Amino acid sequence: MNEVKQKRVAISSGQYASLTYYPANTEMAMHEHQGHQVSIVLSGALAESDNRQQQNVFTPSLCTKPAEFGHANQYGKQGALIFSLNFSKQTFDEYAGGVDIDWYWQPITAKPLLQMVKQSVKGMMINNESFQQQLLWDLLAIRQGVTLASERHKVSWLVKAKQYIEHSPENLNLTHLAAELGIHPVYFSRSFHKHFGCTPSLYQQRCKVSRAISLLSKNKLLVDIAHDSGFTDQSHLTRLFKQEVGFTPRQLKQLIAG
Missing domain, CATH: 1.10.10.60 (Homeodomain-like)
Structure with a gap:
């Protein structure tokens, strides 16, 4: 099986961006991240679960995930390409103070927002902090307060x-x-x-x-x-x-x- 491939770029002392390709059928056991994470599935599909439920996710979708949230992943037949913005708790509060972050998936249907995400991926190579901060605000603004419906519904x-x-x-x-x-x-x-x-x-x-x-x-x-x-x-x-x-x-x- 091919290995997971990742490009990671530091944007500030408390923030980094990553572009990760997970090969087909890759599995990740229950784990957690130290900081808050906002992710966008650019290609492929996956299933993500905690101890209570599973979310079936396809392209393009947005995820917010709080620090220290336990979750497991199963990537699809074609794998998945995921762009993520990762924040320490302090940096996230500086950027988006007062915003509660929870585990949340939803499809991205707005073309301008998706285009901005793609521009942000390119921006990994120039470490544009202000651009990434604006992207975070835009992504948080589209949250609808409901998780992506399970396939069974x-x-x-x-x-x-x-x-x-x-x-x-x-x-x-x-x-x-x-x-x-x-x-x-x-x-x-x-x-x-x-x-x-x-x-x-x-x-x-x-x-x-x-x-x-x-x-x-x-x-x-x-x-x-x-x-x-x-x-x-x-x-x-x-x-x-x-x-x-x-x-x-x-x-x-x-x-x-x-």
Whole structure:
């Protein structure tokens, strides 16, 4: 199994940013972090649990996690790429005094916010403290006070459709998938978007990018990665990869390997 790959950059004495790739099916036993953490899943999926419940998480999602909170993780079939801002308790209070932080997951549906997250990942290389502070405020501002719903609360055919898209190595015809499930294509797309925060076609695109990142960690050639991930060619891979993750496959490989 490939090892976890991480790029960590100190931003201030009480704050650092990290970009971490967890390989497919990686498991992390119950553990905790010394400081508060705000994380964004840029690619892939995972299940995170404490002693009482489990959250099933997919791209793109936001998490806030308090210091010393015990949790375990199981990463998905394509692994997961996660960007995190990490704060000592003192630094967090200086930035966001009066804000209570708890264990909380929710999908990111606002495109401007997601774009800012991607810019922040790039900002790891310039240690922009004021930019990271502004990002923290924006992320905390979108908290809705409810955790991401568990898969068991969703309609069964929606869960099945999502799993088909995740596990298929080829491009699925989503109209045919809807017909196979006995669902009208328009209702299929509308319901999928309502429950998962993105259209089926966009989710399929994100799953292809997740497969590409998994293959990228194995040092395969980009032309082969493009073919094996379901992209038409290498330029198609690079364009959509940059759109979803924030930079090109080569830049990501260089960043997490550095």
